Amino acid sequence: RRRRRRRRRGRSTSMADNPKSELINFLQRYCGRTLTKADVLWNKTGSAGSFQCIARLVCLNGQEFAGEPAGTEKEAEQNAARQ
Numbered sequence: 001r002r003r004r005r006r007r008r009r010g011r012s013t014s015m016a017d018n019p020k021s022e023l024i025n026f027l028q029r030y031c032g033r034t035l036t037k038a039d040v041l042w043n044k045t046g047s048a049g050s051f052q053c054i055a056r057l058v059c060l061n062g063q064e065f066a067g068e069p070a071g072t073e074k075e076a077e078q079n080a081a082r083q
Helices: 019-031 073-082
Strands: 040-047 050-057 063-066
Touching: 019 040, 019 073, 040 073, 050 073, 063 073
Parallel strands: none
Antiparallel strands: 040 050, 050 063
16 A cells, blocks of 8 residues: 655745755754754844844854844844855
8 A cells, every 4th residue: 555645735845945944954963852942042133124133053052143134034034044
């Protein structure tokens, strides 16, 4: 018997479309464990259409990466993860 794969509803995104997920997956493999909220801190600043985010990787000795300014907080997080 063949097993059927379940299709996810909604828009499918590849890892290249979501740098934040790609970063989290890399960090989990690198650290060898599931991450907690304390492992990656997202510091967002800005208001009304201009946001910037700094990703602080506590699980990698506190390295910080600043993303390019973006129109939304979510886009700003993605930009920081892309660095």
